[in-house]
Amino acid sequence: MTALPPIERRQESVPPARRRLAPEARRRQIVAAARAVMLRRGLAATSLRDIAREAEVSVGTVTYHFGGVDEILREVVTSESHGFYSRVVAEARAASDPRAGLRALMAPMFADSEPVREHWQIWADYWGAVGRRPEIAQTYAQQIRVWEDCCTELIEQGTAEGVFADVPARETAVKLAAYSDGVGMQRAQQVPGLSSEKALAWMLEFAGALLRCEI
Template sequence: MTAAKPSQAAKSPRRAVAAADRTRQPTEVRRRLIVEAAVPLIAERGYASVGVRDVAAAAGVSVGTVTYHFGSVQEILSEAMVLHIERYYAELSETAEQASSAAEALRLLVDALFTEDTDRHWRMWFDYWNAGDQGTDEAFARGQAQRYEAWHQQIRALAERGVAEGEFTGDDLDGFTVRFSALADGLALQRLRQVPALSTEDARRHLNRLIETELVRRSPA
């Protein structure tokens, strides 16, 4: 008598598959999830201290999954910084647009640039600078230049708005834009290093003083 064939249930069990691997998501969705997981890692540890294993653990996927979707850890971290920076400045733009005047918009912009929670943003911003200096990726360099340009355009647009609405006078809006951006970056670096010590209130005060000096309020008619 022939032996009975083993049932399906009697076959050797398959190796368990992680939930993230069981879910077949489009490539762009999976890439986005990995990048999203990298953002807080960079903010907490810094760009240079995050590796592919850290990102994989945070995203809940295998190292192989990460390396399948990205050619290098630098590619992941660059995209994560871009994602964070785009969100940050989109929120600043939205805040400024909702202001009732250019003066209020600039004040809200200054307030948003320096809070106890923005130190992490500034760390990422300077990491983003360094990544551009160290890399040879032309696409990354173009994207970085576009973000700098967009930031300058946002500042200048607010100054132009104040002049157009009769709130400010100013004959060097391009110069004001450069000086505002440079001062904000310099204050942020001093704020992070605390040499010499700089509070968020003092950082705001310096920027507001620049606005008051260069964009003079017009006297009521």
């Protein structure tokens, strides 16, 4: 009788979500899953169960790390703000002069790319949630002001150098942020005729009017 070959025992790989992760790594995994679900379904239709399924963990694991969808949303938005703007801000601060810095700060916000479209989709959901429940923004409002902070610095620099008109820097930065949010949301809604190039041109035109200087 011919001996049968030994049965090969396949080593089952442990799904990533089931591996033991450090608490911070698990939180990042859940936040990344929440971001993906929000982009796919929208915040209003996103539940803890959806997030758990996307992260391949139990609902109990999600609630162990987060108090609910609102807390996860705060983490998504904070992470999005710092992740999206970190390179933009670094390039703006490294620019040769304040006007070039403002252009470097504004141009990437209206680029015709998937990351930019995703960014504005997340912000649209966030502002919609804040409009319904303002309290969800109170605990971390300053953490997402990365763009405004850099804009304020550039305006202060330009004013000190005599490049820009003498305007209140923080207030002007908030005006520019508000305008960019509006234009960005219009782009996210795919308003006909509002191209990436036109959105940036409007932004630079508005900044120039506020600072009384061609940007």
